[in-house]
Amino acid sequence: MNQSFTALGVSQGRLAFKNPVLLASGCASFGEPFEDFFDIASVGALITKAITREPREGNASPRICETPCGMLNSIGLQNPGMEAFAQEILPQLRERGVTTIVNVAGGSEEDYEAVLTRLKDEPGISAFEVNLSCPNVEDGLIFGTSAVAFGRICERLRRVTELPLIPKLSPDAGNLVPYAKIAWGAGMDGVTVANTWSAMAIDWRSGKSKLAKPTGGLSGPALKPLTLARVAATADAVPELPILASGGAVTATDVIEFIRAGALAVELGTILFHDPTRPKKILEELPALLSEVGGESMQELRNTLSA
Ligand SMILES: Cc1cc2nc3c(=O)[nH]c(=O)nc-3n(C[C@H](O)[C@H](O)[C@H](O)COP(=O)(O)O)c2cc1C
Numbered sequence: 353m354n355q356s357f358t359a360l361g362v363s364q365g366r367l368a369f370k371n372p373v374l375l376a377s378g379c380a381s382f383g384e385p386f387e388d389f390f391d392i393a394s395v396g397a398l399i400t401k402a403i404t405r406e407p408r409e410g411n412a413s414p415r416i417c418e419t420p421c422g423m424l425n426s427i428g429l430q431n432p433g434m435e436a437f438a439q440e441i442l443p444q445l446r447e448r449g450v451t452t453i454v455n456v457a458g459g460s461e462e463d464y465e466a467v468l469t470r471l472k473d474e475p476g477i478s479a480f481e482v483n484l485s486c487p488n489v490e491d492g493l494i495f496g497t498s499a500v501a502f503g504r505i506c507e508r509l510r511r512v513t514e515l516p517l518i519p520k521l522s523p524d525a526g527n528l529v530p531y532a533k534i535a536w537g538a539g540m541d542g543v544t545v546a547n548t549w550s551a552m553a554i555d556w557r558s559g560k561s562k563l564a565k566p567t568g569g570l571s572g573p574a575l576k577p578l579t580l581a582r583v584a585a586t587a588d589a590v591p592e593l594p595i596l597a598s599g600g601a602v603t604a605t606d607v608i609e610f611i612r613a614g615a616l617a618v619e620l621g622t623i624l625f626h627d628p629t630r631p632k633k634i635l636e637e638l639p640a641l642l643s644e645v646g647g648e649s650m651q652e653l654r655n656t657l658s659a
Pocket residue numbers: 376377378379400401402425427429455483520546547548570571572573575598599600601619620621622623
């Protein structure tokens with residue numbers, strides 16, 4: 353992952369970003385929602401929505417609902433499938449100079465392996481974020497909430513490609529530290545902490561779920577304190593392992609908090625639906641915040657959490 357570095361650049365192990373602002377999977381589609389707002393090549397990386405072996409239509413509607421300080425979604429991995437992604441979408445991202453991390457999902461080890469095998473030699477992919485933690489599809493949490501299944505799939509996928517692999521952990525696993533240790537042991541290049549939290553919203557009159565499915569994944573500002581605690585615990589337990597923080601980041605100061613907690617970079621998710629200009633604003637604000645805390649560079653600020 354070669355990018356030119358400024359004071360906002362961050363790197364650890366085999367991961368390097370020109371700045372720590374990433375667009376989270378499923379919240380930025382393939383970059384098209386932002387065309388009128390900013391140059392998506394300016395962010396550290398765009399993480400694509402989950403790509404599966406076959407195209408998927410996703411779950412029935414309603415599949416999004418607002419909750420206090422957050423939202424629930426049960427999109428169910430709607431995507432055009434690996435073939436259309438490789439032939440139609442990836443070339444456009446490449447042409448626009450976007451640093452692209454491909455989020456990969458599946459229902460079995462074979463599915464994940466098939467997607468990696470199909471995409472690994474396509475130019476323009478910087479890394480794979482392996483979604484082992486989708487709460488919105490049947491069997492979506494099998495790999496993310498069983499340490500044995502998680503370890504087995506990490507080892508299997510490591511043999512498929514030399515490109516950086518970043519499993520996305522599930523907060524529903526409870527303590528994430530054992531998963532981070534397993535990921536590191538299996539040669540993963542980082543972990544994303546974490547995916548949405550399995551959650552529910554009920555219409556009190558009808559007694560029905562506000563989503564077509566009984567539950568969905570909770571995201572948004574409500575998650576920030578939860579994510580901060582998990583990023584800090586993971587960084588403390590496995591300091592060599594790069595962490596992408598995902599869950600509740602909204603402002604430039606949030607980005608700095610996650611970096612101080614030990615993250616390498618920070619994914620913006622739900623906020624993109626409310627304010628598609630936010631990545632640009634955060635990138636403009638970060639240098640001033642850095643000087644306010646007397647920091648020379650973002651890299652230097654990493655892991656500076658004090659008790
Ligand atoms: C509408 C929606 C779709 C999502 N789709 C995916 C996906 O395809 N793959 C994935 O790994 N995470 C997906 N996520 C999870 C986000 O990438 C992110 O981890 C989560 O929303 C927490 O971050 P946030 O609080 O900043 O939104 C999705 C989230 C939302 C809200």
